[in-house]
Amino acid sequence: MAFAASGRGEFDGAGRLKRVTHLSDFTQVDRTFDLEGRVAELRQLAEDPNDPLASLRLNRARDVLQTVVHRAGLAPLIFMSEDYDVEARWIIGHTVVSVTFSDAIRGYVFDRETEQIVDRLALDDGRQDIVPGWAIADFLSRWNSDS
Amino acid sequence: MSIQPDELPELDEATRLTSETLLRNVHPSYVEKGFDEPSPMIFSPTQTDLGLLSVDRESRRTAVESFLFRRDVMQRKTAGVLAVTTEHVAEVLLEAHENEVDGNDAHAVIDFRPRLAEREVIRETLLKRALEQGWQVRA
Numbered sequence: 001m002a003f004a005a006s007g008r009g010e011f012d013g014a015g016r017l018k019r020v021t022h023l024s025d026f027t028q029v030d031r032t033f034d035l036e037g038r039v040a041e042l043r044q045l046a047e048d049p050n051d052p053l054a055s056l057r058l059n060r061a062r063d064v065l066q067t068v069v070h071r072a073g074l075a076p077l078i079f080m081s082e083d084y085d086v087e088a089r090w091i092i093g094h095t096v097v098s099v100t101f102s103d104a105i106r107g108y109v110f111d112r113e114t115e116q117i118v119d120r121l122a123l124d125d126g127r128q129d130i131v132p133g134w135a136i137a138d139f140l141s142r143w144n145s146d147s
Numbered sequence: 148m149s150i151q152p153d154e155l156p157e158l159d160e161a162t163r164l165t166s167e168t169l170l171r172n173v174h175p176s177y178v179e180k181g182f183d184e185p186s187p188m189i190f191s192p193t194q195t196d197l198g199l200l201s202v203d204r205e206s207r208r209t210a211v212e213s214f215l216f217r218r219d220v221m222q223r224k225t226a227g228v229l230a231v232t233t234e235h236v237a238e239v240l241l242e243a244h245e246n247e248v249d250g251n252d253a254h255a256v257i258d259f260r261p262r263l264a265e266r267e268v269i270r271e272t273l274l275k276r277a278l279e280q281g282w283q284v285r286a
Contacts, residue, residue: 045174045175046176077184079176079178079185079186080177081176081191081193082174082193083194085193087188089186096271110267110268115268115271116268117268
């Protein structure tokens, strides 16, 4: 959230993030980020592009990530496993924030210096399948502010 | 290569690998264009792997041969090959075992079953070790 307000991202007229800029410790600086394009690319790369599970997972990740990116102003790398787990990954200095969309949404912060997970995405209601984008954005922003 | 429940291999001291480089083909959906660093999910078994992560033994097949085998013989997608050693596997308190299968005498597995609940830490560490050695093959 702080980053959307600080002008470190470029937004279009509808408030959608077009580009991430000027994040000194952020290794994904100055990359053009196209969420729809990346999701479409992953759909094509799926072992079976017609598998409905791939579409389900990608659509769900896309919907949540739209909110995350808009609120946190940080664009993730997005990957998909061969059994269609979708991972959004932010690399901030030595800190990695990883959120995986599978049967449930799970997230953790990994500190590469200590090689330990130092935090996990916590949800008030315990319903990991309905974690909202703002909760992930807050989780991400906290760690980016601390780095 | 997924493993069927009735095909679970017998892994014991006789099959354990102690000095080997283990090659892992990287599916292109684990990579983003322009970034060297793939997802650590490549070092985590999928549900159908039943806790056993497939790798190739470098002593039986070079990285280039592993890449070509995956692409041309198995006809599966690959974006390249990363490698970890049996020492790296021991560092995360796991074992690697030889596991020849039909048509693939270089096949081996990293047995995640003793620490499956800790796979998120393990996969991050194995990815870090693999990237320290660099890509063995990059398509």
